[in-house]
Amino acid sequence: MLSAVERKIEQFVADLNDKHVSSLYMKLPKGKRLRAKLILKIAGTGLSVVKTAAIVEMIHAASLLHDDVIDDAHTRRSKPSLNAIYGNKTAIMLGDILYSKGFFELNNISADVAKIISNAVTQLSLGELKDVSLSQVFNDNKEIYLEMIYQKTASLIEASAGAAALLAGKPKEIYMIYGRNLGLAFQMIDDLLDITSDSTTLGKPALHDFAEGKTTLPYIYLYEALDEQSKQKLRSLHGRMLNAKEQTWILEQMQQHLIVEKSYLEAKKLIEEAIELMEQQGEKALSGIAKEMIERDF
Amino acid sequence: MLSAVERKIEQFVADLNDKHVSSLYMKLPKGKRLRAKLILKIAGTGLSVVKTAAIVEMIHAASLLHDDVIDDAHTRRSKPSLNAIYGNKTAIMLGDILYSKGFFELNNISADVAKIISNAVTQLSLGELKDVSLSQVFNDNKEIYLEMIYQKTASLIEASAGAAALLAGKPKEIYMIYGRNLGLAFQMIDDLLDITSDSTTLGKPALHDFAEGKTTLPYIYLYEALDEQSKQKLRSLHGRMLNAKEQTWILEQMQQHLIVEKSYLEAKKLIEEAIELMEQQGEKALSGIAKEMIERDF
Numbered sequence: 001m002l003s004a005v006e007r008k009i010e011q012f013v014a015d016l017n018d019k020h021v022s023s024l025y026m027k028l029p030k031g032k033r034l035r036a037k038l039i040l041k042i043a044g045t046g047l048s049v050v051k052t053a054a055i056v057e058m059i060h061a062a063s064l065l066h067d068d069v070i071d072d073a074h075t076r077r078s079k080p081s082l083n084a085i086y087g088n089k090t091a092i093m094l095g096d097i098l099y100s101k102g103f104f105e106l107n108n109i110s111a112d113v114a115k116i117i118s119n120a121v122t123q124l125s126l127g128e129l130k131d132v133s134l135s136q137v138f139n140d141n142k143e144i145y146l147e148m149i150y151q152k153t154a155s156l157i158e159a160s161a162g163a164a165a166l167l168a169g170k171p172k173e174i175y176m177i178y179g180r181n182l183g184l185a186f187q188m189i190d191d192l193l194d195i196t197s198d199s200t201t202l203g204k205p206a207l208h209d210f211a212e213g214k215t216t217l218p219y220i221y222l223y224e225a226l227d228e229q230s231k232q233k234l235r236s237l238h239g240r241m242l243n244a245k246e247q248t249w250i251l252e253q254m255q256q257h258l259i260v261e262k263s264y265l266e267a268k269k270l271i272e273e274a275i276e277l278m279e280q281q282g283e284k285a286l287s288g289i290a291k292e293m294i295e296r297d298f
Numbered sequence: 299m300l301s302a303v304e305r306k307i308e309q310f311v312a313d314l315n316d317k318h319v320s321s322l323y324m325k326l327p328k329g330k331r332l333r334a335k336l337i338l339k340i341a342g343t344g345l346s347v348v349k350t351a352a353i354v355e356m357i358h359a360a361s362l363l364h365d366d367v368i369d370d371a372h373t374r375r376s377k378p379s380l381n382a383i384y385g386n387k388t389a390i391m392l393g394d395i396l397y398s399k400g401f402f403e404l405n406n407i408s409a410d411v412a413k414i415i416s417n418a419v420t421q422l423s424l425g426e427l428k429d430v431s432l433s434q435v436f437n438d439n440k441e442i443y444l445e446m447i448y449q450k451t452a453s454l455i456e457a458s459a460g461a462a463a464l465l466a467g468k469p470k471e472i473y474m475i476y477g478r479n480l481g482l483a484f485q486m487i488d489d490l491l492d493i494t495s496d497s498t499t500l501g502k503p504a505l506h507d508f509a510e511g512k513t514t515l516p517y518i519y520l521y522e523a524l525d526e527q528s529k530q531k532l533r534s535l536h537g538r539m540l541n542a543k544e545q546t547w548i549l550e551q552m553q554q555h556l557i558v559e560k561s562y563l564e565a566k567k568l569i570e571e572a573i574e575l576m577e578q579q580g581e582k583a584l585s586g587i588a589k590e591m592i593e594r595d596f
Contacts, residue, residue, distance in 0.1 A: 018424055020431060066394060070387045089368045092390060093427040096364060096397070100419035103401040107412045114405045114412070121398035126316055129391040133318060 001045045005036045008054035012101055024086070024094050028061055029077040034289075035060055035160040038182075041285045042164035042175060048109055049167055055109075056117065056160050059102040063124055063156070065095035070128060113163045120159035127151025135213030138238045140223045145216065146184070149191075154183025174277055181274040182290055188267040189293070191216035195251075196260055207247055213239035218254060218263045225257040268294055299343045303334045306352035310399055322384070322392050326359055327375040332587075333358055333458040336480075339583045340462035340473060346407055347465055353407070354415065354458050357400040361422055361454070363393035368426060369510075411461045418457035425449025433511030436536045438521045443514065444482070447489075452481025468579075476575050479568040480588055486565040487591070489514035493549075494558055505545055511537035516552060516561045523555040566592055 013025045036053035043049040065083070068076055069091050074084040083091035099121070106114035130148045139145060161179030165172040194209045195218055209216050215223070215238065223234055230253065237246050254260060271294045278287040311323045334351035341347040363381070366374055367389050372382040381389035397419070404412035428446045437443060459477030463470045492507045493516055507514050513521070513536065521532055528551065535544050552558060569592045576585035 016420065016424065018428075020427065021424065066390055069390060088386070089430050090427065092364055092367060093423050093430070096423035097420055097427070099394070099397065100401075100416055100423055103398075103404075104413060104416040104420060106401075107405075107409045107416065111405045111409065115402060118398055118402040118405065122314065122395055122402060125391050125394035125398055126314065126319065129318065129388065129395070130316075132387050132391070 001040050001050070002033055002036060004045065004050050005033065005040070005053045005057065006030070008050050009058055012054060012058060012105060016097065016101060021094065021097060024082065024090065025098075027085075028065075028082060029079060031057075031060075031064075031077065033057055035157060038157070038160050038179065038286070038289065039164040041283070041289070042161060042170065043168035046167075049164065051105065052109055052113060052117075052163055052167060055102045055105050056156070056163070058098045059117065059121060060156060062095040062098035062102065063121070063128075065091045065098070067128060069095075070132060110166070112166055116159045116162050116166070117156075120155040123151045123155035124153075127153070127155065131214070134215075135239070137213075138223075138235050139215045140220055142217070142220050145220060149184060149187040150180070153187040153190075154180050157183035157186070170281075174281065178274045178277050178286065178290070181270040182293060185267040185270040185274075186293060188217055188263065188270075192218060192260060192263055192267070195254065205247070205251065207242060207250065210238065210250070211241055217266065218259045221262050222250075222254055222257060222259045225259065226253065299338050299348070300331055300334060302343065302348045303331065303338070303351045303355065304328070306348050307356055310352060310356060310403060314395065314399060319392065319395060322380065322388065323396075325383075326363075326380060327377060329355075329358075329362075329375065331355055333455060336455070336458050336477065336584070336587065337462040339581070339587070340459060340468065341466040344465075347462065349403065350407055350411060350415075350461055350465060353400045353403050354454070354461070356396045357415065357419060358454060360393040360396035360400070361419070361426075363389045363396070365426060367393075368430060408464070410464055414457045414461050414464070415454075418453040421449045421453035422451075425451070425453065429512070432513075433537070435511075436533050437513045438518055440515070440518050443518060447482060447485040448478070451485040451488075452478050455481035455484070472575055472579065476572045476584065476588070479572040480591060483565040483568040483572075483588075484591060486515055486561060486568075490516060490558060490561055490565070493552065503545070503549065505540060505548065508536065508548070509539055515564065516557045519560050520548075520552055520555060520557045523557065524551065 010025075013022055016022070035056045039049060039053040039056065043052075064076065067073070068081045069083050069088045073081050075081055081091075082094065103114075103118060106117055127148055127150070131152055134144065134148060158176045158179035161175040161182075162172050164170075165175035191209060191214075194216070195205050195207065198205060210219060219234070223231060226234060234250070234253075237250065242250070271290050274290045275287045278284075278290065308323075311320055314320070333354045337347060337351040337354065341350075362374065365371070366379045367381050367386045371379050373379055379389075380392065401412075401416060404415055425446055425448070428442075429450055432442065432446060456474050456477035459480075460470050460474040462468075463473035489507060489512075492514070493503050493505065496503060508517060517532070521529060524532060532548070532551075535548065540548070569588050572588040573585045576582075576588065
């Protein structure tokens with residue numbers, strides 16, 4: 001039924017009656033459509049459900065367009081990003097067009113669904129801004145990191161699950177916890193991959209996040225574990241290009257203090273809670289999605 | 299009653315519970331609040347009306363934040379623009395935050411009001427994108443120019459008037475024509491000011507628009523009036539920095555062919571229609587706003 005969602009997005013874009021925008025949209029990568037999948041699994045395949053899934057994916061695509069401008073990203077899913085090919089101006093405006101068309105269409109669903117989704121967009125924008133601000137400093141506060149990734153990544157997944165539950169007449173709060181945990185774990189694992197997976201060019205982890213000033217969970221845990229002198233050293237490496245020796249030092253410290261394991265367990269705990277909630281509801285497909293996430297390659 | 303609108307916007311921003319965002323919002327220029335004024339004049343000062351006016355001004359502020367990034371503008375109302383001080387990233391995200399909070403709050407008004415406003419945001423984003431694309435070529439098509447300024451500038455003013463009429467139980471279509479004409483005339487006059495008003499540093503008109511590739515109405519009319527050889531010359535000057543001699547040539551040609559007068563009359567005709575519609579409705583204050591617009595200094 002994901003194809004029905006794709007067709008609905010194409011129809012929404014065609015409604016705009018602007019050839020330039022249609023051709024730009026066709027060039028965007030489709031992605032995994034995780035949010036649409038969750039919505040369909042929770043609420044079935046009625047017209048309102050398909051529309052809601054299409055709206056959420058349009059909104060997600062808009063947020064990625066702006067995210068890539070914010071991060072000066074030149075690739076998205078291993079292909080050149082839209083801002084890299086057509087410039088930031090086009091990416092910003094296409095984002096605004098997809099956002100506003102999404103909000104317009106939400107008014108054809110229900111005020112409750114519209115509120116839950118539009119609130120999530122505010123949260124994700126607040127989260128993006130916080131992500132940028134936090135990267136200016138060495139953030140060693142886990143609560144602040146968790147709030148930021150909740151806003152930036154988990155809020156729209158939580159809202160997708162909540163909106164779908166509303167449409168299906170299922171208990172909203174339970175599904176929102178499921179979505180929230182899934183989103184938090186997804187971001188934590190994404191942050192871990194920056195430390196554990198080899199970059200194709202160097203054959204070793206890139207540690208991009210730390211160079212960009214982002215102290216993700218593993219860095220916060222590492223900082224907590226280090227003695228005073230090493231703490232200072234880690235701070236001195238923050239937010240700049242690292243040479244091979246400096247990268248190796250960080251990776252060795254992480255190994256020594258079992259930081260990857262500790263961070264992974266934190267994500268796993270969230271996923272296990274999500275799985276349990278869904279199994280209590282008899283939602284096999286949804287617990288399956290959660291299981292797949294923790295089994296991502298890293 | 300504009301102060302009630304200001305307080306409502308401040309409350310909406312405070313709802314976000316983010317000190318950084320509150321402090322950024324405080325630094326934005328307030329502007330003339332034209333859209334809020336129209337809404338209050340049409341629909342009175344009930345809570346839904348004040349909320350709608352506040353939402354529209356938040357949305358307008360968001361569009362200006364993105365507009366300044368798109369245009370690489372370093373000033374806004376003679377002060378450094380937010381993107382100039384805090385960077386494009388902050389300006390893009392603050393725009394997204396204000397947009398989404400605005401859309402969220404629209405759900406507390408009515409679905410009809412929410413649709414009319416969110417549709418206008420799509421139109422203005424489509425218009426901005428068209429403005430950028432059109433500046434890549436020498437556009438000599440008046441219809442395309444009019445469609446672009448309708449989308450970019452008139453659509454949100456039209457929607458503000460329409461939403462207010464809905465709230466007040468007044469005939470929506472008449473008020474929307476009024477708003478549309480006001481918006482078109484506003485943009486036409488703004489485009490004329492780039493040609494008629496002396497820039498403070500040079501003591502003569504800047505002709506920024508043409509240098510940026512924008513062939514506004516006066517350039518389209520001038521092009522129509524010129525002979526083949528001068529047409530080619532005008533094309534050759536398009537989209538680049540002009541020296542004093544080139545600027546003077548353009549201004550002389552405009553004078554010779556009475557282009558400013560012709561363009562001004564086009565704006566005036568729209569305003570006169572707007573005034574007449576409002577006088578038929580007994581809306582003195584609204585016809586007054588239209589009159590003021592055509593008497594802008596230029």
